[in-house]
Amino acid sequence: xxxxxxxxxxxxxxxxxxxxxxxxxxxxxxxxxxxxxxxxxxxxxxxxxxxxxxxxxxxxxxxxxxxxxxxxxxxxxxxxxxxxxxxxxxxxxxxxxxxxxxxxxxxxxxxxxxxxxxxxxxxxxxxxxxxxxxxxxxxxxxxxxxxxxxxxxxxxxxxxxxxxxxxxxxxxxxxxxxxxxxxxxxxxxxxxxxxxxxxxxxxxxxxxxxxxxxxxxxxxxxxxxxxxxxxxxxxxxxxxxxxxxxxxxxxxxxxxxxxxxxxxxxxxxxxxxxxxxxxxxxxxxxxxxxxxxxxxxxxxxxxxxxxxxxxxxxxxxxxxxxxxxxxxxxxxxxxxxxxxxxxxxxxxxxxxxxxxxxxxxxxxxxxxxxxxxxxxxxxxx
Amino acid sequence: xxxxxxxxxxxxxxxxxxxxxxxxxxxxxxxxxxxxxxxxxxxxxxxxxxxxxxxxxxxxxxxxxxxxxxxxxxxxxxxxxxxxxxxxxxxxxxxxxxxxxxxxxxxxxxxxxxxxxxxxxxxxxxxxxxxxxxx
Numbered sequence: 001x002x003x004x005x006x007x008x009x010x011x012x013x014x015x016x017x018x019x020x021x022x023x024x025x026x027x028x029x030x031x032x033x034x035x036x037x038x039x040x041x042x043x044x045x046x047x048x049x050x051x052x053x054x055x056x057x058x059x060x061x062x063x064x065x066x067x068x069x070x071x072x073x074x075x076x077x078x079x080x081x082x083x084x085x086x087x088x089x090x091x092x093x094x095x096x097x098x099x100x101x102x103x104x105x106x107x108x109x110x111x112x113x114x115x116x117x118x119x120x121x122x123x124x125x126x127x128x129x130x131x132x133x134x135x136x137x138x139x140x141x142x143x144x145x146x147x148x149x150x151x152x153x154x155x156x157x158x159x160x161x162x163x164x165x166x167x168x169x170x171x172x173x174x175x176x177x178x179x180x181x182x183x184x185x186x187x188x189x190x191x192x193x194x195x196x197x198x199x200x201x202x203x204x205x206x207x208x209x210x211x212x213x214x215x216x217x218x219x220x221x222x223x224x225x226x227x228x229x230x231x232x233x234x235x236x237x238x239x240x241x242x243x244x245x246x247x248x249x250x251x252x253x254x255x256x257x258x259x260x261x262x263x264x265x266x267x268x269x270x271x272x273x274x275x276x277x278x279x280x281x282x283x284x285x286x287x288x289x290x291x292x293x294x295x296x297x298x299x300x301x302x303x304x305x306x307x308x309x310x311x312x313x314x315x316x317x318x319x320x321x322x323x324x325x326x327x328x329x330x331x332x333x334x335x336x337x338x339x340x341x342x343x344x345x346x347x348x349x350x351x352x353x354x355x356x357x358x359x360x361x362x363x364x365x366x367x368x369x370x371x372x373x374x375x376x377x378x379x380x381x
Numbered sequence: 382x383x384x385x386x387x388x389x390x391x392x393x394x395x396x397x398x399x400x401x402x403x404x405x406x407x408x409x410x411x412x413x414x415x416x417x418x419x420x421x422x423x424x425x426x427x428x429x430x431x432x433x434x435x436x437x438x439x440x441x442x443x444x445x446x447x448x449x450x451x452x453x454x455x456x457x458x459x460x461x462x463x464x465x466x467x468x469x470x471x472x473x474x475x476x477x478x479x480x481x482x483x484x485x486x487x488x489x490x491x492x493x494x495x496x497x498x499x500x501x502x503x504x505x506x507x508x509x510x511x512x513x514x515x516x
Contacts (some may be wrong), residue, residue: 107475109382110429131382133432133473141429169382362508 006038010121013054017094017155025146028118030062035121095195099158102166103149110145111166117142121186129178164204171208182212182254203260206324209244210267213237225367229276234266241271281311298328306334314342349375384473384507385480391465394501401493417490432471437463
């Protein structure tokens with residue numbers, strides 16, 4: 001049994017412990033101990049019922065800790081009252097846990113950390129490495145998050161959108177340390193999709209799969225960015241694309257369109273094109289119109305300007321861009337691209353250079369600097 | 382979540398409001414200053430926002446390649462050096478606004494007379510790794 005499979009049991013086991021009366025923070029600590037034990041013991045001695053094993057070991061750990069605690073008597077009373085195994089609860093513990101970990105009272109970084117730990121079953125060390133912060137800092141971030149949500153009723157469901165936002169943040173962190181956060185976000189979203197019937201959960205899962213499918217082609221061997229138009233489409237993961245498209249189609253058929261479904265539709269149109277030239281930009285513009293209607297986000301309008309530039313030519317793209325605030329992130333990069341397509345290389349070169357100075361990440365900055373350098377040498381030669 | 386560097390400039394920024402060189406402070410004032418920064422770091426560790434901090438010696442040296450087979454040239458610090466860096470702290474916070482707030486707090490470390498030095502801190506975002514969704 002691999003580690004991911006073990007971790008997939010985390011939310012339901014945690015739910016059972018909380019349901020039995022353990023407070024959330026103590027249950028979570030006990031479960032982490034049990035998970036560490038499982039990784040050690042199971043390869044040589046796999047249990048017949050992994051979930052039952054985890055519940056037993058974690059509950060024992062919880063009791064040990066509770067006995068050592070100053071609140072000993074109170075907790076022992078609680079143990080006496082341990083409910084006998086009875087009929088299943090009407091609500092899904094796993095789902096409750098997702099809502100708790102994405103609770104609006106948490107800051108985004110706390111919600112992300114708590115979700116990875118309590119729902120994802122990752123250790124504090126793994127999460128700290130993934131986010132490149134010291135383990136002590138991450139431990140504090142998680143324990144503060146646990147304290148923040150400790151008084152919140154466990155079985156009350158919140159807004160799905162908050163959960164999706166947290167999972168989307170996890171996905172966007174990509175890869176660092178020994179944990180692939182994009183893959184972890186997909187796993188958690190898949191698990192969520194099995195607990196709740198909601199078209200936007202499918203939309204997000206589809207979006208993640210479609211983007212993840214292109215990951216291998218997105219960077220060159222030296223780590224530099226490869227723009228969509230230049231990617232080797234043979235390196236796209238066709239299995240993930242097919243699954244993403246299938247999930248999206250089922251969601252769209254339910255006629256409850258949301259932001260993630262619309263974004264996934266754009267991603268699907270890119271994934272569908274055999275070559276960059278065959279991309280259906282007209283349809284992509286239509287989806288961006290839907291997204292603008294749904295979100296009214298300036299970033300969406302910026303992306304729409306790129307699509308308009310492809311569908312109707314650089315002049316139309318620049319006209320769409322003119323309506324936007326030039327302080328938007330990536331505005332200069334988009335303007336540079338459209339100016340180059342329109343033939344104004346000098347303006348494009350200086351806009352690329354300006355975009356590079358404002359870039360938020362290393363690979364993007366290097367990419368934009370190279371674009372500026374490429375145009376400048378053409379202008380000289 | 383974004384990482385920021387709080388850069389402490391020994392010189393180079395405009396003179397702070399409480400501009401007395403540290404060697405004219407009382408030893409207690411220096412201890413109070415150091416303790417303030419230490420407490421600040423400890424508190425940020427507690428909030429899950431601390432990444433690291435280091436102090437730098439002002440004794441920097443400029444080094445230059447001097448051709449094949451020759452040892453590097455060392456020189457300086459040059460007299461006209463405008464911008465010495467005394468140290469830094471790295472934080473990991475949810476927003477730019479939070480980073481500004483924390484930099485403001487660190488700048489209020491006590492100096493001569495126990496009053497805040499109002500030191501200028503340079504706040505620089507880290508360049509991260511590219512987000513998965515960038516197209």
